[in-house]
Amino acid sequence: xxxxxxxxxxxxxxxxxxxxxxxxxxxxxxxxxxxxxxxxxxxxxxxxxxxxxxxxxxxxxxxxxxxxxxxxxxxxxxxxxxxxxxxxxxxxxxxxxxxxxxxxxxxxxxxxxxxxxxxxxxxxxxxxxxxxxxxxxxxxxxxxxxxxxxxxxxxxxxxxxxxxxxxxxxxxxxxxxxxxxx
Numbered sequence: 001x002x003x004x005x006x007x008x009x010x011x012x013x014x015x016x017x018x019x020x021x022x023x024x025x026x027x028x029x030x031x032x033x034x035x036x037x038x039x040x041x042x043x044x045x046x047x048x049x050x051x052x053x054x055x056x057x058x059x060x061x062x063x064x065x066x067x068x069x070x071x072x073x074x075x076x077x078x079x080x081x082x083x084x085x086x087x088x089x090x091x092x093x094x095x096x097x098x099x100x101x102x103x104x105x106x107x108x109x110x111x112x113x114x115x116x117x118x119x120x121x122x123x124x125x126x127x128x129x130x131x132x133x134x135x136x137x138x139x140x141x142x143x144x145x146x147x148x149x150x151x152x153x154x155x156x157x158x159x160x161x162x163x164x165x166x167x168x169x170x171x172x173x174x175x176x177x178x179x180x181x182x
Contacts, residue, residue: 005040005076011055021055029063032100033093034117036080036162039063039101046071048176065103066121067174078169079134079162089116108157114139115159123174125153132168135161145170155179 004025011021029039044058045051046068067073089097094116098107108118115137133146137159145151155177162168 005042007042007059009043009055009057022057027059029101031097033089034097034100035085035088036082038078040076040078042074042076044068044071044073048072063101065098065101065106066123067176070176072176073174074172075174076130076169076171077160078167079132079160080167081165082162086116091116113159114142115161117159118157119159120155120157121174122155122177122179123153124155124177125151125175126173127151127153128171130169130171132162132166133164134168134170135163137161 007022007024007026008020009022010018013019026040026042029041031037031039041059041063044061044067046058048070050072064073095104095107097117098104098119103119103121106119106121108120110118118137127150129145129147129149129151131147133144135142135144136151136153139157142161160168160170
C-alpha cells in the first residue's frame with residue numbers, strides 16, 4: 001500500500017519573488033496497532049492567522065492526530081479494506097493506536113461503540129475523498145462517501161470503515177476548534 005505523495009511548498013526569496021522551498025516526497029506514518037492505515041502529513045501550522053514568513057517544515061516532527069492549539073494540519077490518509085485487519089483490532093489495540101499519535105482521549109469510551117475506532121476531536125475537518133469509497137460511521141447512522149465527495153466533520157463522534165476491496169484515500173484539513181471536549 002505504500003504511496004509517495006510529492007509535496008511542493010512555495011515561499012519567497014529575499015527579493016519577494018515566489019520560489020519553491022520544498023519539493024520532496026512526503027513522509028508516511030503508520031499508526032501503532034492500526035494495520036492498513038497510512039497518514040501522510042503535508043503541512044502543519046501552529047497559529048491562526050498562519051505566518052507566511054515561517055518556512056519551518058513541521059511535518060518532520062512526530063505525527064499527532066490533532067493540530068496544535070490554533071493550528072492546522074493538512075494530510076492524506078489511506079484506509080485499506082477493513083476485512084484485511086478488523087479482526088486484529090480490539091479496544092486495547094484501538095486505544096494504543098490513538099495513543100501512538102497523541103490522541104488516546106479522542107477514542108469513544110462507550111461500552112460498545114458502533115466501530116472500534118469511533119472517536120471525536122475538537123476540530124473542524126474538511127475532507128475530500130480522492131479515490132475509493134468508505135463509510136463515515138456516526139453514532140446512529142452511516143454514510144457511504146466516494147471519490148469527489150466532500151465532508152465537513154464538526155467535532156462529532158465518527159469512524160472510517162472501508163468495506164470495499166480497494167484502498168480509499170481521503171485528503172483532510174484539520175483546524176483547531178473550541179467547544180465540547182472529546
